Amino acid sequence: VTLAAMAAKGTSASAPVLFRAYKKESEIEVWKKAASGRFVHVKTFPICRWSGQLGPKRKTGDRQTPEGFYTVPKSQMNPNSRYYLSFDVGYPNAYDRAHGSTGSAVMVHGVCSSMGCFAMTDQVVGEIYAIAREAGTVGTVLDRCLTMAFHGAKRVRSQTEVAHGRWGVGYLSTWGYFDSHRADPVSYYHRGSVGIPRPMRLAHPERLDP
Numbered sequence: 001v002t003l004a005a006m007a008a009k010g011t012s013a014s015a016p017v018l019f020r021a022y023k024k025e026s027e028i029e030v031w032k033k034a035a036s037g038r039f040v041h042v043k044t045f046p047i048c049r050w051s052g053q054l055g056p057k058r059k060t061g062d063r064q065t066p067e068g069f070y071t072v073p074k075s076q077m078n079p080n081s082r083y084y085l086s087f088d089v090g091y092p093n094a095y096d097r098a099h100g101s102t103g104s105a106v107m108v109h110g111v112c113s114s115m116g117c118f119a120m121t122d123q124v125v126g127e128i129y130a131i132a133r134e135a136g137t138v139g140t141v142l143d144r145c146l147t148m149a150f151h152g153a154k155r156v157r158s159q160t161e162v163a164h165g166r167w168g169v170g171y172l173s174t175w176g177y178f179d180s181h182r183a184d185p186v187s188y189y190h191r192g193s194v195g196i197p198r199p200m201r202l203a204h205p206e207r208l209d210p
Contacts, residue, residue: 010034011035038182051116055067059101076088084122108128
């Protein structure tokens, strides 16, 4: 079914993949790069469990699921995980470290039990893992794992939710860039020093989601 969906969207199993995770909605979207060069939405999976609250991870042991923009090289994939299958999302990134955030081994994994990770059912993580494994098999393409508190058009309207500090305007700007251009948001986000995004004016800020 997933391969058929990829073909229908003009992409393939070996094309670069981007995972877009939302904590509040408990879901992970799968986006694949199409022949046009733009990313297309292929499928959405439910997150079985995540821990902590909306907002970023700050330190080791806080059991908080992180929010940010991360890359996942093949070396971070673990087919022999205690949690069925897993891959490390790459927390902390350069921005996290520059702001004093600590921690490690934040995974997308199976078994549906979380102490700071994105826990899926074994069936779901099996499919997600296979999508990540097959992506970028030609060349040195990295997978992307992008995590956010909540959906775009919904999140920008709530002052309570936007009040998560640095996970506010900069991240919204970068997501707006992705939603407008369907291009790699990590490259856009990391144009500034240690991942500080430059401001961006959106033509239609009220329509961040397709």
